[in-house]
Amino acid sequence: MAPDTEWTDEALSGPEIDRRTAISLLGAAGLGGLAGCTGGDGTETPTEGGTDDGTASPTATPPSEDQFGGRLQAGWYTGAIEQMDPPYISVGQYFQLASNVFNGLTTLKPDLTVRGDLAEDWTVEDDGATFTFQLRDDVTFHNGEQFTAEDVRYTINRTIQEEAPAASKLSSLQPVDDGGVEVVGDYEVTLRFEEPNAVALIYLTRGPGRAATIVNQTAIEEMGADQYGVTPVGTGPFQVTEHEVGSGVTLDAYDDYFETDENGNQLPYLDGIDVQPIPEPASIVNALRAGDIDFANMLPLQNLQQIEDAQNARVDSKPGINWTGFAMNQEREPFGDRQVRRGIAKVIDNQAFVDSAFFGNALADTGVLNKGTAWVWREEGEKPSDQQYAPEEGKQLLEDAGADGASFSILANSGNLRAAEAMRNQLNNAGLDVSIDQVTSSTYWTRYEEGEYDTTISGSVIDPDPDQSLWNFYRLPDEGGVWNWVNHVDEEVHQLLAEQRGTVDRDARREVLWELEDKLIQDVPHAYLHHQDDIAGVSTSVQGFQHIPGLRYFHTVYLDE
Known part of the structure; x- marks a missing residue:
């Protein structure tokens, strides 16, 4: 490791990794460019995502009670959203949406601290080769089933056994059935790698990770893998209530989502998100300018000036890492x-x-x-x-x-x-x-x-x-x-x-x-x-959107009409 980096087991343990250690991990994982998006100078920025008590960190401007609710109208710059089963997603735009339906063991905040997501705490041993996660006991899937450590084991085992694209991130994990994933209790699980792997905490996020984005075994077995890719069941802030490939996706707020803001208000703030694929460049720009959509996940670069000149929308840009x-x-x-x-x-x-x-x-x-x-x-x-x-x-x-x-x-x-x-x-x-x-x-x-x-x-x-x-x-x-x-x-x-x-x-x-x-x-x-560059289009009525390059998280978004 770099001389100025001290990745001790203590430094890597939870429930939250400090900014300096997180940026060091990101660099080792090759995610160092994310540090440049927030300055990388150790200064704090408004964040969202979570604190060590399991609540979401404050948004820049928290909403008032009369701003709760409403539906975000979102345009996705693609002809269809064809796959939402995390380990099988190979198109970035698909995961931008799916990450609102699922959670990982950890997650990244915009200031690049690593904090628990489904894991509320963890300890690290063997110089970064063994991770034991204490899981939240108040999480349910969208079908009402309780989330437990067995779901972590199932998710990782499925990803590896089926040789899903995300399995490459788990290549140094010991065999699942030979100590690689040990269910210690209902809400405790241990992951063991063949060698020290400090950056595992990055790969286990629901953002750049996907390797351990938790899926639901019952839903997969009942509806079949193909249908699960269309209408998946996760633990995230939004659940898929309707999805016809090529015509749109309806996400409704999950009433039993576990996360709250710093004032104790349950997230997400929105009632739901209506997503429509819009493959034509002029169409997605015109829809944003006309107010037919509130958010565009991507903008055609040749049309940026039209949004920059608009009174009711803005270009939200971060350095692209691609x-x-x-x-x-x-x-x-x-x-x-x-x-x-x-x-x-x-x-x-x-x-x-x-x-x-x-x-x-x-x-x-x-x-x-x-x-x-x-x-x-x-x-x-x-x-x-x-x-x-x-x-x-x-x-x-x-x-x-x-x-x-x-x-x-x-x-x-x-x-x-x-x-x-x-x-x-x-x-x-x-x-x-x-x-x-x-x-x-x-x-x-x-x-x-x-x-x-x-x-x-x-x-x-x-x-x-x-x-x-x-x-x-x-x-x-x-x-x-x-x-x-x-x-x-x-x-x-x-x-x-x-x-x-x-x-x-x-x-x-x-x-x-x-x-x-x-x-x-x-x-x-x-x-x-x-x-x-990573560019989104955002209506002036949209507040609380925290832009991490490549990701589109909506759990802290609210509308200020």
Whole structure:
């Protein structure tokens, strides 16, 4: 660990981790960029989420009694919300909503302190390898069942046994049936890892975690896994009362939710949230400006000025901790040839692409590590030049590989159509024959996951952790690379990912991550393009929204009409 970091068992124990220790953990987990969102200087900011007595911390302006209730009208910038079962969610927008239905063992507050969520306290032993959680005894699921330690065991075991995408975060846990998860009592559970794992407290949150976001066994068995992904049952502040995929989601306040504010008022303040998917850029902006919705989970960057000029809404922006790249399916020709991928990367003018596709509202970059994660960021000249814009060199690489004039398509949906059009224009100007294959949002994700595409524009959306943003994308496809939809197979990358995960010292881990980024830039599984800010649209009537990058928590939101 870093010399100025003291991760003692005492420092890691609950019921709340102090800010300095939390920021240190975030850095080790690769979530250090979150510290930059709050200054990282140790100053306190208004927070929400909870205190050591189990109540929510104060919002900046607590509501009066006459402001309780009402329904938030929310627009989700997507064609459909197709999956709300936490460990199976691979689309960031889906989890933004699902995180209001579920809880984790721990959670993050906007000032980056870690506090208990379903765990009201915990102790740490064996230098950070053993965690014993004391659970709340006043929590029920939306179907009325009591939450107990058995639900923790079931959730973790299910995630691992079914090899859900979130299982990668639990890879160092001892076998569940051999001490990995021990139910000590109804409201006490112990987790044992193969080696010290201080950042487990981050991965067990309901925010950046998902690995132990608690699900309900009875509901899964009664309705089936597929339906559970549509109408899940959790312990969170809101319950799903209606959901037709593609048409909308109705969330109602859960009357028996356990959390209260500092004045003893039960949360959430809202009566409910009506969520409607709105895939068209102009439509979601017009709906916010017209007052048809109170909140937009994302805003199309080309329309930001319209919201900034509006009298009844504002842009709420935080530094984005993500990456976007031009994905090339290596199981289709000619993308199995690294020289072809490198040639394509070098004919792409990243800044021109950002200016055209996003009106300049993104940071152009040819690397995968983002500037928000400041401790591991490198400027362009400090990284390999294999993907830097050099059009003539790129054309020569394509010609030498016999791929000049190659014909292929860019898979796109309404959400990335403008970006696809900007990319098509650049590539066609470089002598390639590129078309756009536009499909619905649902079809897009199905085809992308199943490898039924040539190229597309995609990447990490809300995972601010280099481990989370890289592990699932670049591990070998059958050994942890659950989002390795470009089919990149590289044993060295696979091993470097394992090495950085097991390196606690932040300086040493940075060196491994830089070696890993160098290799990815040179191998070109994606032609890296840019990093976007995390932007939401908020009506002036919406109060109490605490913006953590990538997350959309509504339990402290209220309406001031």
